[in-house]
Every structure is written in structure tokens, then in C-alpha cells.
Amino acid sequence: MTPLDRAPDRTPVPAGTGLTLEDATVDATPGTPGPLPEVHTTRAAFRAALAVRVRAAAVNGITAPTVGLVPTMGALHGGHAALVRQARAENDIVIASVFVNPLQFGDPADLEHYPRTLEEDREILGAAGCELVFAPDVEEMYPGYPDAPIVTVSAGRMGEVLEGASRPGHFDGVCTVVAKLWNITAPPAPARLRSYFGQKDAQQLAVLRRLQADLDIAVEIRPVPLVRSPEGLALSSRNTRLSPESLEAALVLHRALAGLREDADAGRPLGLEAARALVEAEPLARLDYLEIVDHATLEPLTAEQLDAPLEQEALALVAAAFEPVRLIDNVVLPVP
Numbered sequence: 001m002t003p004l005d006r007a008p009d010r011t012p013v014p015a016g017t018g019l020t021l022e023d024a025t026v027d028a029t030p031g032t033p034g035p036l037p038e039v040h041t042t043r044a045a046f047r048a049a050l051a052v053r054v055r056a057a058a059v060n061g062i063t064a065p066t067v068g069l070v071p072t073m074g075a076l077h078g079g080h081a082a083l084v085r086q087a088r089a090e091n092d093i094v095i096a097s098v099f100v101n102p103l104q105f106g107d108p109a110d111l112e113h114y115p116r117t118l119e120e121d122r123e124i125l126g127a128a129g130c131e132l133v134f135a136p137d138v139e140e141m142y143p144g145y146p147d148a149p150i151v152t153v154s155a156g157r158m159g160e161v162l163e164g165a166s167r168p169g170h171f172d173g174v175c176t177v178v179a180k181l182w183n184i185t186a187p188p189a190p191a192r193l194r195s196y197f198g199q200k201d202a203q204q205l206a207v208l209r210r211l212q213a214d215l216d217i218a219v220e221i222r223p224v225p226l227v228r229s230p231e232g233l234a235l236s237s238r239n240t241r242l243s244p245e246s247l248e249a250a251l252v253l254h255r256a257l258a259g260l261r262e263d264a265d266a267g268r269p270l271g272l273e274a275a276r277a278l279v280e281a282e283p284l285a286r287l288d289y290l291e292i293v294d295h296a297t298l299e300p301l302t303a304e305q306l307d308a309p310l311e312q313e314a315l316a317l318v319a320a321a322f323e324p325v326r327l328i329d330n331v332v333l334p335v336p
């Protein structure tokens, strides 16, 4: 029995339902140094190292250990540390992947400038309780790249809206790499895999729930609340590329979402236009979208649904450019 199985308030969220988790209070500090996790760059070496840990658990009387996987693209911060800490609290073995996945980048400059900081990442992962890291290069992950992979996973219509409309192919790339990561890190039975994703990437979480359910993949998805800076900015690896002025300006995203959250809490009509106008009034922001959608399907709420108290939980999602980066944020809108 794992810590998660024992905790009655931690029953798995069924696939397709929304999150009810509040944003997390900020703890952007990496924590006290822990043992540095073992890093493997090949699939074979990683699988062998995981099998050793599963056997060691059995020797210690844990015959069906759970493995908590935290997929990341590196450049880790307090948001990622929260994922690892939650995985540590709920599982017998905690592993992470660090891989900047070229399939999910449309913009070559975004891929080129994506920060790569494996040594610092290792320290953050160790401090948060991760013991094993899979950090392949592109050739290991996609032998023959860019002529491979030939067969990929499609996110379907959920991958064409919101982020997907601005980043065509992005969610197909995410689904393809995550399906591979789940296959590579699947522990030998009777051990079980759980995979941790942040609410910060709310559309990604919704798409990956469908990937798991629609393809019957043997993994349990565990959501983790969004972690913000003390000022309210959603922590993101891309924040490091913002000027001090843009950092300040970017707080408008949280202000706009907080207004919608207040409307929802009070059972008032949701002030979607006012929230959009707030972001548009910020000179350093270029609004891409601000939408209110169904939590599980990502379908936009109708005008009637926006005007009446919510009957089911919704999600307000925003994306805006603060040159040279594009930021996303979201808030869960609860039933009043």
C-alpha cells in the first residue's frame, strides 16, 4: 500500500473531470539539498536502473511499488519542485525526465533559446526527493530525427484550439513524447506508474487525460496545483527571459483571472470582456486569447452560460506575448 492509497482525501481524479485544486502558495525555493539523483541518458540504462529500484522495494517488503514520474523540459523552478514533492509524498519511487522535445516547438527560436540547465536541475530534483532522472538527447529519443518519428500521436480537436491554434502541432508533439515517456518508464509489473502534471499547463493536462483514457495507457495521471510568485505571476521557465518591466506588466494576467474568479465565487455573470480589456490596456502585453471553457472538453462556454451562475466547474485560460516570450496562465472557476 502506498502513501496515496492510504490517504482518503487523495483519491485519484477520474479521467475527464476538472480539477478542484486551488493555486498553491508560493514556495519557489528549491529546498534543502538532497542526494543528487542518478542520471541516465539512454532508454536501456534508465530501464535497468528503475528495475533495480523496483527489486529493492520488493526486498524491503513493498511488492507492488508505485513509481511517480515527473516529465519536464528542464530549467526547473519552484513549480516543478512542487510536482516532485507531491510525487515523493505519494509514491515509493520518484523519477523525472528532462528532455526539450523538438516535436512540440513550432518556433525554431523558441526551441533554440529554451534554457538548458541540467546540473542545476539535478540539485532541484534531488532536494525535492527525486531519485532517478532520464535525460536523453534527441537522437536517443527519436532515432533518425528529423526523418523520424514517422508514426506520431494526434491530440485531435483538443489540440487545435487555444494554445493549439497559436502553436499548430504542439499538442501532437506533447502527446507523442509523453506516450513514449510513459512506455520507457513503465515499471515491471506489479509496480504501477503515476505521472504528475502541473495545472499551469491546463490544456496540456486536459489533453493528456484524454490520451491516457482514449488509448487505455496504464498510467494514473496526477494533477498538481499551479504555483505562483508572491506577486501572483505563474512560475515558468520562460519568465527568466522577461525584462523587469515585462515581469511587472505580466502580473496583469493574474489580475484579469482573479477578477473572473471573484465573479464565479459570487455567482455573478462572468466579466469576460472586462478581463480581456484589462489585458489589452497593458501596453507591454499583446493578448492572444482569454477564454472560458469547459474543464474537460475545452469547449467555450456559451453567452448564456457566462451570464448565469456556473452549473459546472469551468476554466479561464489566457495567453499573451510580453516580448520576447509568450506566457500562459489560467484559473479554475468553481460552481458558487
Ligand SMILES: Nc1ncnc2c1ncn2[C@@H]1O[C@H](COP(=O)(O)OP(=O)(O)OP(=O)(O)O)[C@@H](O)[C@H]1O
Pocket (backbone or CB within 6 Å): 071, 072, 073, 074, 079, 080, 082, 083, 196, 197, 198, 199, 200, 201, 224, 225, 226, 227, 228, 234, 235, 236, 237, 238
Ligand atoms: N508554476 C507552475 N505550477 C505548477 N506546475 C508547473 C508550473 N510550471 C510548470 N509546471 C509543470 O511542470 C511540468 C513541466 O513543465 P515545463 O518543463 O514545460 O515548465 P514550464 O516552466 O511550464 O516551461 P514553460 O513555461 O517554459 O513551458 C508541466 O507539467 C508543467 O505544467
Ligand SMILES: CC(C)(CO)[C@@H](O)C(=O)[O-]
Pocket (backbone or CB within 6 Å): 071, 072, 073, 099, 101, 104, 174, 177, 178, 201, 204
Ligand atoms: C509534458 C512535457 C514534459 C512534454 O515535453 C512538456 O510539455 C512540459 O514540460 O510541460
Ligand code: BAL
Pocket (backbone or CB within 6 Å): 073, 104, 105, 201, 204
Ligand atoms: N509547458 C509546456 C511546454 C511548452 O511550452 O512547450
